[in-house]
Amino acid sequence: xxxxxxxxxxxxxxxxxxxxxxxxxxxxxxxxxxxxxxxxxxxxxxxxxxxxxxxxxxxxxxxxxxxxxxxxxxxxxxxxxxxxxxxxxxxxxxxxxxxxxxxxxxxxxxxxxxxxxxxxxxxxxxxxxxxxxxxxxxxxxxxxxxxxxxxxxxxxxxxxxxxxxxxxxxxxxxxxxxxxxxxxxxxxxxxxxxxxxxxxxxxxxxxxxxxxxxxxxxxxxxxxxxxxxxxxxxxxxxxxxxxxxxxxxxxxxxxxxxxxxxxxxxxxxxxxxxxxxxxxxxxxxxxxxxxxxxxxxxxxxxxxxxxxxxxxxxxxxxxxxxxxxxxxxxxxxxxxxxxxxxxxxxxxxxxxxxxxxxxxxxxxxxxxxxxxxxxxxxxxxxxxxxxxxxxxxxxxxxxxxxxxxxxxxxxxxxxxxxxxxxxxxxxxxxxxxxxxxxxxxxxxxxxxxxxxxxxxxxxxxxxxxxxxxxxxxxxxxxxxxxxxxxxxxxxxxxxxxxxxxxxxxxxxxxxxxxxxxxxxxxxxxxxxxxxxxxxxxxxxxxxxxxxxxxxxxxxxxxxxxxxxxxxxxxxxxxxxxxxxxxxxxxxxxxxxxxxxxxxxxxxxxxxxxxxxxxxxxxxxxxxxxxxxxxxxxxxxxxxxxxxxxxxxxxxxxxxxxxxxxxxxxxxxxxxxxxxxxxxxxxxxxxxxxxxxxxxxxxxxxxxxxxxxxxxxxxxxxxxxxxxxxxxx
Numbered sequence: 141x142x143x144x145x146x147x148x149x150x151x152x153x154x155x156x157x158x159x160x161x162x163x164x165x166x167x168x169x170x171x172x173x174x175x176x177x178x179x180x181x182x183x184x185x186x187x188x189x190x191x192x193x194x195x196x197x198x199x200x201x202x203x204x205x206x207x208x209x210x211x212x213x214x215x216x217x218x219x220x221x222x223x224x225x226x227x228x229x230x231x232x233x234x235x236x237x238x239x240x241x242x243x244x245x246x247x248x249x250x251x252x253x254x255x256x257x258x259x260x261x262x263x264x265x266x267x268x269x270x271x272x273x274x275x276x277x278x279x280x281x282x283x284x285x286x287x288x289x290x291x292x293x294x295x296x297x298x299x300x301x302x303x304x305x306x307x308x309x310x311x312x313x314x315x316x317x318x319x320x321x322x323x324x325x326x327x328x329x330x331x332x333x334x335x336x337x338x339x340x341x342x343x344x345x346x347x348x349x350x351x352x353x354x355x356x357x358x359x360x361x362x363x364x365x366x367x368x369x370x371x372x373x374x375x376x377x378x379x380x381x382x383x384x385x386x387x388x389x390x391x392x393x394x395x396x397x398x399x400x401x402x403x404x405x406x407x408x409x410x411x412x413x414x415x416x417x418x419x420x421x422x423x424x425x426x427x428x429x430x431x432x433x434x435x436x437x438x439x440x441x442x443x444x445x446x447x448x449x450x451x452x453x454x455x456x457x458x459x460x461x462x463x464x465x466x467x468x469x470x471x472x473x474x475x476x477x478x479x480x481x482x483x484x485x486x487x488x489x490x491x492x493x494x495x496x497x498x499x500x501x502x503x504x505x506x507x508x509x510x511x512x513x514x515x516x517x518x519x520x521x522x523x524x525x526x527x528x529x530x531x532x533x534x535x536x537x538x539x540x541x542x543x544x545x546x547x548x549x550x551x552x553x554x555x556x557x558x559x560x561x562x563x564x565x566x567x568x569x570x571x572x573x574x575x576x577x578x579x580x581x582x583x584x585x586x587x588x589x590x591x592x593x594x595x596x597x598x599x600x601x602x603x604x605x606x607x608x609x610x611x612x613x614x615x616x617x618x619x620x621x622x623x624x625x626x627x628x629x630x631x632x633x634x635x636x637x638x639x640x641x642x643x644x645x646x647x648x649x650x651x652x653x654x655x656x657x658x659x660x661x662x663x664x665x666x667x668x669x670x671x672x673x674x675x676x677x678x679x680x681x682x683x684x685x686x687x688x689x690x691x692x693x694x695x696x697x698x699x700x701x702x703x704x705x706x707x708x709x710x711x712x713x714x715x716x717x718x719x720x721x722x723x724x725x726x727x728x729x730x731x732x733x734x735x736x737x738x739x740x741x742x743x744x745x746x747x748x749x750x751x752x753x754x755x756x757x758x759x760x761x762x763x764x765x766x767x768x769x770x771x772x773x774x775x776x777x778x779x780x781x782x783x784x785x786x787x788x789x790x791x792x793x794x795x796x797x798x799x800x801x802x803x804x805x806x807x808x809x810x811x812x813x814x815x816x817x818x819x820x821x822x823x824x825x826x827x828x829x830x831x832x833x834x835x836x837x838x839x840x841x842x843x844x845x846x847x848x849x850x851x852x853x854x855x856x857x858x859x860x861x862x863x864x865x866x867x868x
Contacts, residue, residue: 209221492539
């Protein structure tokens with residue numbers, strides 16, 4: 141007997157097993173890839189090798205650790221004494237007390253085995269047979285992803301089976317005589333059961349069912365079935381059977397080499413609507429084309445105006461379907477799009493709303509050689525069509541029923557900045573060409589016009605920056621601008637041009653220094669105008685904030701600026717905009733327009749507080765009544781959506797939308813969620829209080845239970861339970 145002892149660092153022995161000249165060539169080739177690490181190694185004769193103490197055997201990606209390993213060269217077998225750990229490096233681990241394997245660790249018998257998949261699913265068995273390195277067959281099995289302790293208590297859930305086969309190549313688990321137990325109580329039995337192992341990305345089979353009750357639909361269940369159509373596409377079919385509806389939901393996804401698309405929809409036959417078969421389909425897609433172009437599309441269609449709300453598929457009340465060809469980079473913006481609109485709103489008619497919009501735009505940025513700075517040229521064509529052919533306002537909604545418009549716009553702009561002793565001076569000039577044609581509108585005498593509009597402006601900024609030793613940076617920046625826009629069509633005569641695109645003008649910090657604040661090029665501001673403002677910022681790790689104040693003063697008013705836009709007077713409302721964010725997760729942004737006499741005309745606040753326990757998002761909006769924007773009453777609304785982790789495993793959910801002006805709740809809901817390392821259960825209740833001629837108030841109950849572990853989802857370790865250790 142030859143004996144090798146390790147030093148304190150251990151001994152690494154390459155098992156060339158050509159220790160004897162009589163060893164086979166096959167054994168020599170295989171053994172060259174096996175490495176053994178142990179405290180002590182004993183060689184008996186020419187074929188028996190024994191390793192003892194902190195033993196580790198390496199074969200490719202497979203690692204084996206044990207207290208003792210005996211290799212018999214004659215039989216090419218390894219006998220292993222535990223505790224044993226075998227890991228294949230791909231998420232499969234085996235723990236056991238005793239094993240007999242072949243030399244490459246691919247075949248053999250393992251007793252008192254425990255198979256762990258991706259550190260999530262644990263399968264215990266009396267014995268495990270390893271076959272060809274890809275299949276593990278386990279007998280007398282208990283499988284769970286729950287934390288198991290040595291106190292004898294059963295896991296929260298487990299699957300008992302007479303046999304389980306794990307196919308590593310197919311990434312599937314096959315159960316024979318499977319019995320689902322909850323708190324060790326049998327609740328379900330299947331003679332055959334197939335589940336994906338946690339490492340699989342896609343596998344055909346049933347997904348988590350959802351029990352749901354809704355006022356009009358009744359109580360029912362959704363049972364989704366996922367169909368993997370290869371590596372690049374899949375289909376999910378979800379039968380939804382309830383007291384008052386029979387529905388089939390579907391989702392199709394496909395990935396291409398240069399893009400992807402998704403379609404989802406449903407077909408229903410219900411007992412309460414009296415509409416027969418009802419359906420909807422939504423779809424999106426995007427594809428990369430040669431020369432850096434991108435093709436995108438969106439499809440939205442529904443059988444009737446109340447279907448989406450009745451089934452809570454979407455809160456949209458206007459649908460749009462479009463196809464767009466674009467190329468966008470640092471110096472170019474090219475867009476070609478065709479859009480179709482459909483309204484679901486009570487009081488709106490698809491015959492008289494704009495039905496089709498065709499748009500083409502190209503913008504190019506360049507640097508002039510002789511003038512310096514930056515220049516931009518733009519070409520745009522836009523057309524809007526209605527289905528109606530009536531050239532008057534027959535339905536009394538304030539818009540001509542069949543009016544169509546087309547416009548062509550061209551622009552050439554130049555701007556440049558100079559710095560003088562800390563003062564930043566900016567100059568800009570532009571020349572715009574606009575041509576508009578209006579059709580099927582008897583209320584407008586001038587159905588077409590074209591003109592050139594020159595404009596110029598000078599702006600001034602004086603940034604003052606302070607950097608403190610504590611890492612705080614403070615910025616104070618006064619800003620001012622004086623500008624002029626020409627053109628022969630003055631604000632008093634521009635009402636001869638139909639206003640289709642600039643009906644909701646906005647005034648914010650983004651267009652404080654703009655020469656025109658209309659949403660589109662169908663109308664422009666004219667004459668002299670000035671703007672002033674100040675920016676203040678604080679940047680630091682503990683908290684950061686930004687504040688903007690500003691106002692615009694013009695030579696003349698424009699009738700298409702609504703009262704609530706803040707721009708209808710010679711002096712605009714005062715703009716106040718703020719942002720705040722701190723290290724604890726609290727952040728908000730706010731914007732308001734104050735006219736100095738009546739106070740707020742418009743206000744909006746959005747905020748949130750998100751940390752390990754709390755997730756809270758809130759919005760508040762205030763809009764003054766403005767008939768020009770089809771708003772006869774003040775609009776004021778709160779919207780809250782939050783969650784709070786009350787305990788390691790329990791989370792409370794709530795949402796609330798409150799109409800302050802009407803003093804009534806529009807929507808409300810609450811829920812409770814339980815989650816640990818192996819189970820996630822959620823119960824939610826929501827109520828929509830609003831109603832219309834086509835939509836009724838509805839209450840929705842939903843309950844889902846998800847068994848965790850049999851998926852590639854990352855398990856949040858903060859939800860995992862721990863075992864209580866007691867003395868002895």
